[in-house]
Amino acid sequence: xxxxxxxxxxxxxxxxxxxxxxxxxxxxxxxxRLSNHQYExxxxxxxxxxYHVAKQRLAEDFAGxxxxxxxxxxxxxxxxxxxxxxxxxxIKSVGTASAAETDVNYTVDATIEREVIxxxxxxxxxxMRYAVISEEDLELNGNILMDxxxxxxxxxxxxxxxxxxxxxTVHGMAATVRGFGTYVNSAYATPFKALEKAFNPxxxxxxxxxxxxxxxxxxxxxxxxxxxxxxxxxxxxxGPVSLSGTxxxxxxxxxxxxxxxxxxxxxxxxxxINGYAMFIVDGNVNLSGNxxxxxxxxxxxxxxNVAIYAKGVVEMxxxxxxxxxxxxxGGVVLHGTPRVYGSIASKGPVTLSGTPDIxxxxxxxxxxxxxxxxxxxxxxxxxxxx
Numbered sequence: 001x002x003x004x005x006x007x008x009x010x011x012x013x014x015x016x017x018x019x020x021x022x023x024x025x026x027x028x029x030x031x032x033r034l035s036n037h038q039y040e041x042x043x044x045x046x047x048x049x050x051y052h053v054a055k056q057r058l059a060e061d062f063a064g065x066x067x068x069x070x071x072x073x074x075x076x077x078x079x080x081x082x083x084x085x086x087x088x089x090x091i092k093s094v095g096t097a098s099a100a101e102t103d104v105n106y107t108v109d110a111t112i113e114r115e116v117i118x119x120x121x122x123x124x125x126x127x128m129r130y131a132v133i134s135e136e137d138l139e140l141n142g143n144i145l146m147d148x149x150x151x152x153x154x155x156x157x158x159x160x161x162x163x164x165x166x167x168x169t170v171h172g173m174a175a176t177v178r179g180f181g182t183y184v185n186s187a188y189a190t191p192f193k194a195l196e197k198a199f200n201p202x203x204x205x206x207x208x209x210x211x212x213x214x215x216x217x218x219x220x221x222x223x224x225x226x227x228x229x230x231x232x233x234x235x236x237x238x239g240p241v242s243l244s245g246t247x248x249x250x251x252x253x254x255x256x257x258x259x260x261x262x263x264x265x266x267x268x269x270x271x272x273i274n275g276y277a278m279f280i281v282d283g284n285v286n287l288s289g290n291x292x293x294x295x296x297x298x299x300x301x302x303x304x305n306v307a308i309y310a311k312g313v314v315e316m317x318x319x320x321x322x323x324x325x326x327x328x329x330g331g332v333v334l335h336g337t338p339r340v341y342g343s344i345a346s347k348g349p350v351t352l353s354g355t356p357d358i359x360x361x362x363x364x365x366x367x368x369x370x371x372x373x374x375x376x377x378x379x380x381x382x383x384x385x386x
Contacts, residue, residue, distance in 0.1 A: 036099070036104065039097040039099045039104040040097070040104055040106060042074065042076045042095075042097035042104075043076060043095040043096055043097040043104045043105055043106035044095060044106040044108075044385070045073055045074065045076070045095065046072070046073040046074070046076035046077060046078040046095030046096065046097065046106070047078055047093045047094060047095030047106045047107060047108045047385075048093070048095070048108055049071070049073035049078055049095070050069065050070075050071065050073075050078030050079065050080040050093035050094075050095060050108070051080070051091055051093040051108045051110065053069055053071065053080065054069055054080045054082050054089075054091045054093065055091070055112070055378075057069065057082075058082070058089055058112065058114070058378070059376075059378070062084075062089070062114050063084070063229065065082050065084070065089070066082065067081065067082055067083070068080065068081055068082070069082065073095070076095060076096060076097045076098070077095070077096050078093055078094065078095045078096070079093070079094050079096075080092065080093040080094075087113055087114045087115070088111060088112065088113050088114070088381070089111070089112045089113075089114070090109075090110070090111050090112075091108070091109070091110045091111075091112065092107065092108075092109050093107070093108045093109075094106070094107050095107075095108075106385070106386075107385065107386050108383075108384075108385050109382075109383070109384045109385075109386075110380065110382060110383045110384075111380075111381040111382040111383075112378050112379065112380055112381065113378070113379045113381050114376065114377075114378055115376070115377040115378070115379060121365045121368075121369075121372060122365065123365055124325075124362070124363035124364065124365045124367075124368040125368055125371050125372065126217055126218075127217050127218060127219045127220070127345050128325065128327070128343060128345055128363040128368055128371070129161075129343075129362075129363065130161050130162055130163050130343060130344075130345070130360075131146050131160040131161060131162055131177075131179060131343055131344070131358050131360035132146065132162040132163075132343070132344045132345075132350055132358060133162065133163045133164070133217060133219065133344070133345045133346070134163075134164050134165070134166070134332075134345075134346045134348075134349065134350040135164075135165050135166070135219050135346065135347045135348065136164070136165070136166050136331075136346075136348060136349045136350075137164060137166035137167045137168070137169065137185075137349070138162065138164040138166070138167075138168050138169070138183075138350060139169045139170075139171065139351075139352075140169070140170045140171065140175040140177070140198060140352065141171040141172065141175075141352070141353065142171075142172070142174060142175070142352070142353060142354065142355065143174040143175070143355045144174070144175045144176070144177075144352050144355070144356060144358075145175075145176050145355075145356075145357045145358070146160045146162060146176065146177040146178060146179065146357075146358045146359075146360065147160055147176070147178045147357070147358075147359050147360070148160050148178060148202065148359060148360050148361075149341045149342075149359035149360065149361045157203055158202065158203065158360070158362070159178065159179035159180060159201040159202055159203050159204075159360075160177060160178045160179035160358070160359075160360035161179035161180045161181075161182065161201070161360075162177060162179060162180075162181055162182075163181075163182045163183070163214070163217055164182075164183050164184065165184045165216050165217060165219070166183070166184065166185050167183055167184075167185040167186045167187065167188065168181055168182075168183040168186075168187040168188070168195075168211065169187070169188050169189065170188075170189040170190075170194045170195050170198045171189070171190055171194070172190070172194060173191070173194050173197060173198075175194070175198040176198065176200070177198055177199045177200070178200055178201060178202055179199065179201045179202075179360070180199060180201050180204075180208075180210055180211070180212065181195075181198070181199045181210065181211040181212075182211070182212050182213070182214045183211070183212075183213060183214070184213065184214070184215070184216050185213075186213075187211050187213075195211055196210060196211070199211055219345060219346070219347050220347075220371060221329055221347060222309070222310070222311040222327075222328075222329035222347070224260065224280055224282055224311070226370075227280055227309070227370035228258075228260060228280070230369065230370055230372075231258055231278075231369060231370055232258065233258045233259065233260040233280070234251075234257050234258050234259065235257075235258075235259045235260070236259075236260045236261075236262070237259070237260070237261045237262065237263070238262045238263065239262065239263040240263040240264045240265070240266070240283070241261050241263065241264070241265050241266070242265075242266045242267065243265070243266070243267035243271045244267070244269065244271060245270070245271065245272070246271075246272040246274065247271065247272065247273045247274065247275075247277075248274045248275065249273060249274065249275040249277045250274075250275045251275040251276035251277050252275075252276050253276055253305075253364070253366045254366070255276075256276040256277060256278050256307075256366055256367055257275055257276065257277045257278070258277075258278045258280065259277065259278070259279050259280070260280045261279065261280065261281045261282065261283070262282050262283075263281075263282060263283045264281070264283035264284045264285070264286070264312070265279060265281045265283070265284075265285045265286075265308075265310070266285070266286045266287075266288075267286075267287050267288075267291050267293075268287070268288045268289035268290070268291050268318075268320075269289050269290055269291065270290060270291075270292060271291050271292060271293065272292055272293075273293045273306055275305075276305050276306075276364075276366065276367070277305070277306050277307070278306075278307040278309070278367050278370075279306075279307065279308045279309065279310075280309050280370075281308065281309065281310040281311065281312070282311050282312075283310070283311065283312045284310065284312035284313045284314070284315070284330065285308055285310045285312070285313070285314040285315065285328075286315050286317075287314075287315070287316045287317075287320045287322060287338075288315075288316070288317045288318045288320055289318045289319070289320065290318065290319050290320070291316075291318075291320040291321065291322075292320075292321050293306050293321065293322045293323055293324055302361065302362065303361060303362045303363065303364040304323065304324045304325040304341075304342040304343070304361055304362070304363055304364045304367065305323065305324065305364065305367075306322070306323060306324030306325075306342075306367075307324055307325050307326075307327070307363075307364070307367040307368075308322070308324060308325075308326050308327075309326075309327045309328075309370070310326075310327070310328045310329070310330065311328075311329050311330060312328070312329070312330040313328065313330040313331045313332070313333060313348070314326050314328040314330075314331075314332045314333070314346075315332075315333040315334075315335075316333070316334050316335075316336075316338040316340070316356075317333075317334075317335050317336045317338060318336045318337070318338065319336070319337055319338065320336075320338045320339075321338070321339045321340075321341070322338075322339070322340050322341065322342065323341040323342060323361070324340075324341075324342045325342045325343045325344075325345075325361075325363040325364070325367060325368075326340065326342065326343065326344045326345065326346075327345045327346070328345070328346045328347065328348060329346075329347040329348060330346075330347075330348045331346055331347075331348030331349045331350065331351070332344050332346045332348075332349075332350045332351070333350075333351045334351070334352050334353070334354070334356040334358075335351075335353045335354045335356070336354045336355075336356070337354060337355050337356065337357075338356050338357075339356070339357045339358075339359065340356070340357070340358045340359070341359045341361050342359075342360070342361045342363070343360060343361065343362075343363050344358065
């Protein structure tokens with residue numbers, strides 16, 4: 001074999017070796033790129049999982065969402081930072097995949113805006129459409145009057161109805177209710193004819209029975225935090241509050257004045273309330289003496305303009321007059337000669353004694369928005385991945 005042939009063979013072997021080495025390096029590099037890409041996918045999936053967890057927590061409790069969330073997705077870790085600014089939330093979720101040589105991180109960054117859409121309902125919620133409604137048994141004992149307080153021709157269509165999710169009892173022949181009496185469990189009277197005599201609705205075109213067993217009406221539990229999350233407050237007081245004199249609270253039907261009281265509320269004497277107002281009270285309410293919560297200056301409809309919503313017991317005594325709607329979780333007690341021109345709803349017992357007068361006036365839906373669940377929309381303002 002000549003020298004030229006030998007050189008050609010050697011050169012071919014060297015070239016082949018170099019080619020094989022280069023091919024191996026290319027394969028190794030490709031495998032590295034593939035491996036990094038796989039780790040990046042794992043890190044991205046973890047980051048997205050953290051992002052979705054944060055969105056879920058924001059939907060459940062926007063204001064109460066933790067600033068930091070952490071967890072794992074398919075064994076890869078994520079850490080999420082949530083920053084709230086008014087009705088906006090910034091989410092930064094970092095997913096980490098543990099590679100052989102170094103960890104691979106992936107970030108999802110987003111800004112979300114929370115929109116609350118709550119139009120004013122035409123009517124108050126069902127449990128606020130009675131002159132008196134109670135979760136517990138109702139007893140009428142004495143000279144009790146339930147009538148209407150209306151203007152124009154409303155008396156042709158309205159009734160001063162009362163309802164109990166328990167049992168209804170009438171003692172004696174002195175009670176007068178210008179509406180239906182409905183109950184869930186049973187009805188009883190002494191004498192028995194008092195049950196039919198006590199109830200005399202204005203509007204009964206079908207000649208229905210004046211007392212009836214009906215399905216239960218849901219009455220919510222008091223939840224000040226939930227109420228305030230929907231409407232906020234114009235004034236907050238810590239501890240007991242005693243009202244006196246004339247209160248020009250302002251407020252309108254479209255934007256009622258909201259006073260949150262973290263304690264008891266009491267009032268007596270010549271208290272005069274002007275405006276559309278809502279009192280949210282964590283404690284008990286006691287209205288006595290010659291207390292007067294007057295009619296509204298608003299004349300757009302014949303409905304209440306003052307609302308008192310309490311966690312504890314609402315008690316009215318003496319010659320107290322309230323033009324407004326009452327809701328209480330603890331119960332309602334009327335004694336003496338008080339007058340309510342509005343409505344009473346109670347999660348607890350309702351005790352009526354003496355000669356109280358309840359003149360039913362429709363509850364204002366402007367003052368019951370706290371019981372409604374508004375539509376909540378979430379808008380994505382910004383989103384990036386890197």
